[in-house]
Amino acid sequence: MNYNFKFKALAPYTSEIIDGVILTLQLSAVTMLLGLAIGLAVAIASISPKSALRRPARIYVEAIRNTPLIVQLFIVFFGLPTLGIKLGANSAALIALSINLGAYSSEILRAGFESIRPSQIEAGRSLGLTAAQTFRHVVLFPAIKSIYPALASQFVLLMLTTSIVSSIGATELFGQAAFIDSRTYRSFEVYALITLSYLFLTLAFRSLFSAIYWLVFVRRSRA
């Protein structure tokens, strides 16, 4: 093998890589918030006794979970403009990712709600707590604790998945890789380096999330 690896050729593009990392993190964080908000609404609809709410929620979840994100992304970015809705690459990415995450997070949240035994709610009510107080003080914390690991791994998965939005020209980390590739023609070095940067981010976030879990849920703070 007589190929000369030249990772040095990438050095001038450090600031592009940093910009890419920042946009990836912003995109992941904002998507997480929007996706959770959508997911919460859908989860509540999907456990509703009214089938007029339950059915659309089910259809949304199944439609999203059984089609590829990239096709959803293309529908938002290329399809919507034909209906007169024009979006920039980064905002189309945000919308498609949030709609996508909404379906997955609604399933996580639903499982969280269902993990609370009805007897816990009864115990709260029988002490005279209102429905809202019972939710806030009895249901919420254990529910979050039970879904926290799933949410944390969903976030990491989301961060890795954002790489797909480079396909519509969004300028997050993977998009920057394409840019640097086009300038340096060092495709392998660029993609190897960028791919490993994601690994670094993944490991960093996993440690952060376990630390938070330990602080909030394991180390029981005294009153």
Add this chain to the structure above:
Amino acid sequence: MIREFSLNDLVFMLEALRWTVGLAIIATIGGGALGIIVAVLRVVAFKPANWLAIGYINLVQGTPLLGQLFVFFFGLPLFGIQVDAWVAASLSLSIYASAFFGEIWRGSLQSVSQRQWEAGAALGLNYWQRLTHVVLPQALRISIAPTVGFLVQLVKNTSLAALIGFIELTRASQIITAATFAPLPVYTTAAALYFIICFSLSQFSQRLERRFHVTR
């Protein structure tokens, strides 16, 4: 020249769909074979083997599949191996699948309780007999629903091969869109085709889940 989205295009998409399915099948077989190795390395009583498997799983699950795809696509030629897009796609999807299969199967193996091993030992079975007659049959039943469930992910992720130019359903849709400039009907049709396959698999997985749950 711009033309209408026609029946011919749909035929083209269906032909491309065969490659989507084909790629998923290749990755299932390749990933399955590798996944067995990963699962075994993960559970054997030999620490370095465990670490190797854990490192491998973290590397695969901690990086984007798209990145793996590009690294293989651009990297293999550097080692003198000329690869077509479909080879790079098959290889990286197999590796991707192996990490997930490995974890699913390890989980299934370990969810068979220690007491089952002990019960086998109490009957005088040796390690191999306990594994093949007592533990594996149970682990297999537990693993089957999540395995089928993961196939949904795999089918969806074959769409990323479009980005290295492999003509499967998503790439075919891009080509038709360029010719017809009708992205909405084309991509919606593509989504519907994916949905038919993935939804059937999801339902099948859920049926298996229920069935094995009841009898367990």
Add this chain to the structure above:
Amino acid sequence: MSLVELTDIHKSFGSVEVLKGISMTMEQGEIVAIIGRSGSGKSTLLRCINGLESVQSGRIQVAGIEATKPGADLNALRQRAGMVFQSYNLFPHLSVERNVMLALRLVQKMSVDEARELAHAMVAKVGLAEKLAAYPDELSGGQQQRVAIARSLAMQPTLMLFDEITSALDPELVGEVLKVLEGVAREGMTMMLVTHEMNFAKNVADRVIFMHEGRIHEDGPARETLLEPRTEELRSFLSAVLH
């Protein structure tokens, strides 16, 4: 007006009628044991009194609050009628102290100091002062149930409802919980308990109600009713549980 007044209560789950016209009253200071086979409706009756179940028809009045009136203040009712469950239902994410303090702070709007002081007193009363900082999963079933009793008592209810509170316990842990209950009884608390502990019913309760197939089948002074049952149904029930 009696403390509890039930008039012709009917309650169904789907097509199954569980309570088929229950009428009874209960006075301040009384200790009433409700006995009967499982499925006879005794737990459902208790849950109706606490407003955890709604009824199809009839009238329920508890401590001056009419539970069956539309828009009744069930929260006020539940503050006056404390309830302890078979499955303890402590909040797993809160320490013993916090479990007891929660409703004091939220419902009775006590200050932290007040609530803590009362919580400490109540937990001490059930003999678990050294477990204030423990979490439910660090306690035995009997200890958890004693905390649950303390948590209800702390609300200073007019009436306490106990729903088979020893049924989920290992036999060796039943005694400590019954002992706490006796203590509560001695202090003059009005109590209604669904129980399978016949000796406890005989020795501690003033009155026994035997439920059978959704109706009150016998109702009388505890000793007399248990020692000299008037009906064949109660006789066969007692011989089944005692032997």
